[in-house]
Amino acid sequence: MAQLPSCAGVTPAEEKVLGHLRRGLSNKAIAAVLVLSHRTVESHVSHLLAKTGCSNRSQLLLWALGER
Numbered sequence: 338m339a340q341l342p343s344c345a346g347v348t349p350a351e352e353k354v355l356g357h358l359r360r361g362l363s364n365k366a367i368a369a370v371l372v373l374s375h376r377t378v379e380s381h382v383s384h385l386l387a388k389t390g391c392s393n394r395s396q397l398l399l400w401a402l403g404e405r
Contacts, residue, residue, distance in 0.1 A: 346388055347388060351384060351385050351388075353371060354371070354378055354385070358382070358394070358397065358401060359402060365378075382397070385397055
């Protein structure tokens with residue numbers, strides 16, 4: 338998994354979620370794979386959106402793919 342810029346302040350848990358987003362998984366599927374609640378995954382995605390300045394999940398995915 339590609340490392341994100343440290344200035345983004347992305348946590349290891351958020352990096353894991355982002356890795357699964359890159360693979361096209363839904364929040365529900367990510368929760369199942371990582372053995373987390375759906376709400377926890379939503380929270381990680383929300384924090385990633387805020388940290389990256391993206392306004393939606395699609396933009397976040399494009400941002401993440403561009404970071405490789």
